[in-house]
Amino acid sequence: MLSDQPVKLNTLHSPLFTQYGVSMHIARLDLLHPIVSGNKIFKLHYFIKEALKSSPKKIVTFGGAYSNHLVATAYYCQSLGIQCIGIVRGEKPAILSHTLMHCLDYGMELEYISRNDYTRTETNYTVFKEKYKDCTIVPEGGYSHWGAMGAAKIMDNEALHSATHICMAVGTATTLAGIVLNAKPTQEVIGIPVIKNMNDLPDRLSFLTNDSTKKIPSFFNDYHFGGYSKKTNELIEFMNAFYTEFDIPTDFVYTAKMCYGVLDKISEGYFPKGSKICCLHTGGLQGNASLSKGTLVF
Numbered sequence: 001m002l003s004d005q006p007v008k009l010n011t012l013h014s015p016l017f018t019q020y021g022v023s024m025h026i027a028r029l030d031l032l033h034p035i036v037s038g039n040k041i042f043k044l045h046y047f048i049k050e051a052l053k054s055s056p057k058k059i060v061t062f063g064g065a066y067s068n069h070l071v072a073t074a075y076y077c078q079s080l081g082i083q084c085i086g087i088v089r090g091e092k093p094a095i096l097s098h099t100l101m102h103c104l105d106y107g108m109e110l111e112y113i114s115r116n117d118y119t120r121t122e123t124n125y126t127v128f129k130e131k132y133k134d135c136t137i138v139p140e141g142g143y144s145h146w147g148a149m150g151a152a153k154i155m156d157n158e159a160l161h162s163a164t165h166i167c168m169a170v171g172t173a174t175t176l177a178g179i180v181l182n183a184k185p186t187q188e189v190i191g192i193p194v195i196k197n198m199n200d201l202p203d204r205l206s207f208l209t210n211d212s213t214k215k216i217p218s219f220f221n222d223y224h225f226g227g228y229s230k231k232t233n234e235l236i237e238f239m240n241a242f243y244t245e246f247d248i249p250t251d252f253v254y255t256a257k258m259c260y261g262v263l264d265k266i267s268e269g270y271f272p273k274g275s276k277i278c279c280l281h282t283g284g285l286q287g288n289a290s291l292s293k294g295t296l297v298f
Contacts, residue, residue, distance in 0.1 A: 014245065070103035145208060168280040170193045
């Protein structure tokens with residue numbers, strides 16, 4: 001399984017870290033695979049195992065026209081001989097996005113449903129279980145206890161065991177829940193939401209972990225840059241500066257916002273001296289393809 005690979009940890013060097021007496025490291029989940037990149041490898045782990053045991057081997061999953069999750073699932077399924085159906089939010093566009101074209105290239109069958117039907121589907125998958133007999137259902141982004149349990153495997157990597165703080169971007173909160181499940185009691189888990197006004201995070205974590213008693217992580221809520229997939233010139237400039245200084249590419253949806261927030265909090269003195277901060281690079285770099293050529297220096 002792709003999720004059994006060791007994760008490379010990059011150590012960053014900057015006068016900022018020296019000034020505040022901290023060390024900063026990036027867990028390069030994005031390097032595990034060029035297509036099934038980042039946290040998706042882990043969130044899909046148990047769904048893939050279930051599908052491989054089933055007959056027929058079939059996965060049905062969900063996402064929008066620009067969903068990295070759909071592309072990752074399509075490729076992973078193709079590589080393992082699993083039939084894959086993607087339920088796409090919204091009517092079929094006249095011109096398919098690069099994302100949907102990649103899904104087709106990787107053998108995913110696409111079915112388009114209205115946004116209203118899609119919203120109802122998110123809480124009731126019965127219609128698809130009946131339509132696609134004996135299939136394994138993967139919620140959008142892996143948002144489920146299985147997805148969180150897969151994400152918990154990120155913490156199996158010894159490189160993360162000595163971290164005092166583990167930071168990550170938060171979308172569905174599935175990865176965050178997984179880290180909460182498997183982090184040491186002494187480690188502070190920090191989520192940086194990329195969506196505006198994510199007021200339901202405690203409820204999401206309770207659902208994903210099946211345990212309302214788990215320690216609630218810390219949140220840096222002010223780094224969404226306008227909301228999901230939103231960006232500003234300041235964020236783009238940060239991405240270019242971060243790459244120039246550290247030679248690490250980021251995406252504007254998730255990892256750039258997370259890194260911006262962590263560096264800002266370091267400069268505010270949030271982290272005690274001696275802190276070993278580990279940030280999860282959760283992939284998603286293909287999302288940068290939507291930017292105009294020349295916007296980024298990488």
